[in-house]
Amino acid sequence: MTTAPTPRTALLFPGQGSQSVGMLAALPPHPAIAATLDEASERLGHDWRELDTAEALAGTRAAQLALLIAGVATARALAAEAVAVDAVLGHSVGAFPAAVAAGVLDFADALRLVALRGERMARLFPAGYGMAAVLGLPARTLRDLVARARASGDLYLSNYNAPRQIVVAGAEPALDALCRLAVEAGARKAERLAVATLSHCPLLEPVADALAGAIAAMPVRPPRLLYASARRARVLTEAPAIAQDLARNVAEPVLWHDAVELLVERGMELFLQAPPGTVLADLLVEAHPDMRVRQAEALLR
Template identity: 65%
Template sequence: MMRTALIFPGQGAQRAGMLSALPDHAAVHATRSEAAEVLGQDWRELETNDALAGARAAQLALLIAGVATARLLASAGAAIDVVLGQSVGAFPAAVAAGCLSFADALTLVRARASHMASLYPSGFGMVAIIGLRAVRVADIVRQSEADGALYVSNYNGPLQTVISGADAALEAAVEAALAAGARKGERLHIATPSHCPLLAPVAAELREVLRGIPLQPPRIAYASASRARLITDPAAIAEDLAANVAEPVRWHDAASLLVERGVELFLQAPPGTVLCDPVSEAHPALRSVALDGLSLDSALYLARGDGASA
């Protein structure tokens, strides 16, 4: 039986200073230093407001924060049973599971983000529709396609769905969603139309890069947010990492799968609470806790699950 899941957010969760705000711990310092060496860049340059406006810095910063958090918890004896990442969060999940080296993850994420940005430098994006069921959002997407490319890209919760596409189509869809009873339509801090067929070329490039990168069977269970199932075969995990950029995220289904497998505690790696909120809404009887902002002692107390002191 699984008890604790460590979950990793995707692009949109980033914020200025997010790497400096990580706990003062040897595992965190080592992870940031390793990233700087591999990238040939001071990690502090990735966490400024200007840098985080671009896909490259945002995705790399999220990878570094996720891996640093997982390493900290592991070094303190935390009992993590399964990992699950949303979008680029799948890469720190794969590192935490023991499938992928951190250095290789940095190489892959840098390529992923750079190709995404070059494909769609402007005129596209993503919007979260809050307060309307996914089936109604899908209807609106179909009706709004005349205004440009538009897709349902994230099924985050029963009343939280993200759409991706051209700006004009997004604006038309938000107007229709609000008229249909949605509470709000919120533009995400993502300049590319992720998790839809428009990004198939990025998935194809990542498949080619992954051909030269060895993956190992997971030591901690690895769950896919795009397939909403556990994956154990290294080749299938490689395909999941490559393909997820062009496939819808089924976050609600993936989290529900883990609940069915016995997960009682969801711990979200920094930054923010973006993944905890839909889990808490769908499964109010479970604990879903963001590690961001918690003291190191409190985070380790929760993660160890045995009441041990830090």
């Protein structure tokens, strides 16, 4: 009797906007997850439950830390259950749990970096800025609309999640103007996202500089898994390149669709999405209806 070959598997980690109240408490009851939550509490100096409330998750620091913790906990539990993962890819702050899962960063250092990232982002733009998603328009059309809406304030294309699902970042008046223009141009939907500040645009250069300085003092190792960058839509194999990727991704666009296509071309046959939510899985199913896509936590219950 022959055993079916193990499919080449990629683990995807979501970014800010995917957080939900109680997301950490809702993780599967697994020893590796419990240990990761305890470690996070010890390293942060406060109980992880303080991150899991509606009030906390409305803030950038708590939301990003919760996503990091959920991703690392899930990756560790999968490893404990001998679920083989061949590649990792993170959306925005999801790059940090991807780096921990690939052995690039220690979890303790990732917690420090993500806390710094969230704190600096919130401090730089405490109010008046945000992000919006536009569905149904190609990038070339949206670029023209962004140029028109910039009359109302800073505005940038920030996340290329799918050919016709693109996120923009900028000042609230410009976002409102862009949403109106997009609907007039035939967009299926144009709406603000549940994020407390903006990201993935040149306005975040000071945050990228702070992260680069912090990560320079930390041990960063070559990945033991295939590490795909959503910032460059490339596989990165050297520790310095991944360190730069982690620091810079906050100030540069997310090339999510291209990064996923890269993994498909690299022969990935099964995609698992780490919690919370199903956003990344839904994008993948839309682009590749025949691809095997599952929620990672379903393998742990």
